[in-house]
Amino acid sequence: MKHLVMIGNGMAGIRVIEEILKQNNKMYKITIFGEEPHPNYNRIKLSNVLQGDTTIDDIIMNDWDWYRENNIDLHVNEAIVQIDTNNNQVISERGTIVSYDELIIATGSSSFILPIPGANKDGVTGFRDINDCETMINIANQYKKGVVIGGGLLGLEAARGLLNLGMEASVVHLAPHLMERQLDSTAGAMLKNELEAQGMKFLMEKQTAEILGDERVTGLRFTDGSEIEADLVVMAVGIKANTKVTHNTDIFVNRGIVVNDFMETNIPNVYAVGECAEHREVTYGLVAPLYEQAKVLAAKLTANDVDGYEGSIVGTQLKVAGVDLFSAGEVEEDDCTKSIRIHNDFDGVYKKILIRENRIAGIVLYGDTSDGQKLFRMLLKKEDLTGITSTQILQTSCGVGGGGEDVASMPDDELVCGCNGVTKKTIVDAITTNGLTTVDEVGGCTNAGRSCGRCKDLVGDILAHTLGDSFDKDTATKKTLCGCTTLDREEVIAEIQEKGLNSTKEVMYVLGWKNEEGCSKCRPALNYLLGMLNPTEYIDESNSRLVNEKMHANIQKDGTYSVIPRMYGGVTTADDLKKIGEVADKYNVPLVKLTGGQRIGLFGVKKDDLLSIWKELDIPSGYAYGKTLRTVKTCVGKTFCRYGTQDSMSLGIELEKKFERLDTPHKFKMGVSACPRNCAESGIKDIGFVGVEGGWEIYVAGNGGTDLRAGDLLCAVKTKEEAMEMTSVFLQYYRETANYLERTSHWVERVGLENIKEDIADSETKKQLIERLEVTLTRYTEPWKEALENKEIQEKFYKKRQIQVEVN
């Protein structure tokens, strides 16, 4: 087997390896050296990490197991210091010497650090890797003033990150407007205004002369003599190819390591790919061209025929601090260009198409980028614009509904879903080969529309066009229960009631489900609906519940579980605390944490220990895993607090005891505060109570999660009994009318608060809702206790099968 060695462990290089393994996983023994201590991660997402939207773990693209499973010998934290091209060897900083048959250099690039006095002081960093991110996050904990040098994409993302970290962010930029390589002065000015509104400060046309301070940075001095204070300086003026590893070799380096169309350097068996490579005098810093290079190199290394890489014209779809941008080709006008411009300052939209000799030569879009792909294609294909009016050029291809003609004229290779790279042809083929009839089905087959969802209307148009007369708009946009059926929730309920269906199997069989036993969407939904419609007779099917509800514990991504016992209203006792502590100690629970819902969670519990832990705790399950009442958060209330007007704890405890275990369409959280200071955050709960003199205000459909939403005032009541009653009414109304997996916040927006109020104002309706809920509440038993008492459940769900065999 030949030995393939790669220097560098980043996105472009790993893509080459992935492609090679896909072609032939027996061809090479593979060794990879990486300077960083991490496996391959998504460098593009670093700004999300800095901005606090995601964690480092979440941006890992190939975890340690991937290397292991593919038998890759990975050396992290180990840079290569010398390539010996005469003897085909590489030598690492630790003295490891490895021989290669083929060598890939994929060392990427690093931040260009301005060669000015003071650039090596503490508190000066680039913005290129996880280490830089961690440096910034640490400094933000102690210091206040952040300065970013460079007003390009990277610099602005870094500055946005610093704002999120609670720092001041000043951006120093040499050019008169921001992102001058992608934007013209108009768009640059719009971006600057938007970012200033977000809190960024700008020092334009300033050139840094010196970084001030002793050991640690204290400020910057500019060439005009002015100064600014700084605790952190981020250099984001550009990147430079990492070519150091080629020193003392004959490998030819210009700005990057020079390669031909097959990514070959001038030395046999040595290749370069990614940001460190220079191809036809261009080095690239965006991922799409690098992946194209990777594909060519992989084909070359697996001896497959491939057309050489011919370079890429880059169309950039960007999102900077919440603003959509698209840029391709030329940016600035000259004497020979004419341009079409639309500038809608009010909506924050700007579009400029640069035309040279009747052909699109450049595109700048700000705020609305829906035309980007269409225009970019016209640019690439050098389409002649003679006879086309400017409105036609700028007419969006994503028009809502009735876009039949646009779709017909749309070329097959045009991207419909930019997020997932799905073309019109892929969608049309999926529709015709699989007989698809709904937008959701198209998404299921192709991924189109499953990320940001903006292309869903266009997918609908393509469906209409492809299906012709057989297209039914109502069907296409109908929200079916899942892909297994063409029926929606209301139709399924009507059928269940009319035909008296009483198991998921019956429903799926009688109603002609496409998959005999359903899927992970409809089975839990049907199980819920059947239990809701027929609480006394329907027997709950654990096998139709997803893992957490089946096991009565939350599965974590490594297969361990969490155990969260009830703590009614967030009130506990010394006895319970002792038990929790003893269990945590005895079973070596890796994490004991107070949860957001005022209770204690034990995280990282091994499946084998679940039963014994439940037994020793002897506290009911907190249902932290279920589509059911989670917690009732309470404040201390009038018993101890001088502001409290009501007894919030006792109402909270009573609510939690009454409604625990009740199945609901989605999780359901409650909060009870004893005064409008609202320490229990009742305004962001599915139902929240705020004590006022003489009664309670009841807020509903608040949400503190993904879609932050303040609750709406449902009503005010005088007594605790009325508060309990109103909760029953609201809960049951939600149970009966919401879609499965629809939180109260979305449900109330959909059906309208006024409609709900009107319906439940009727005393007869109210009475019946309460009756149905009371019957339902008799359905439930404590699940942990049940598991401990029932051998069959133990055998079925918690049995451990471990077998040791001798291997010869």
Added chain:
Amino acid sequence: MNALGIRVKVATYGELEPQMGQPILINDKRIALFKVTSGELYAIEDRSPHPKGGVLSEGLVSGHYVFCPVYDWKISLADGIVQAPDEGRVQTYKVEVLDGDVYVSV
């Protein structure tokens, strides 16, 4: 994972519940054993090929497929192939029933 080339008794046919997976640890190999509604048995690697994994033995079983409990990928029990739009494949193992005992070849 390298094959050990052995056949191991892992359970009796009667004790396996239909529409459910059972995690089985054979030395250091994690295997998920499934009995489907029609009675067939399948054994596959107990880890979804999703980059972040997922314990397949805990997944929801429908016909001859299992849904990964963590990322909801649909995976064929018969050949281990991940269904579109996702991609990938998990290792499958041969299962035999002899005199009511279930054997898996690993």
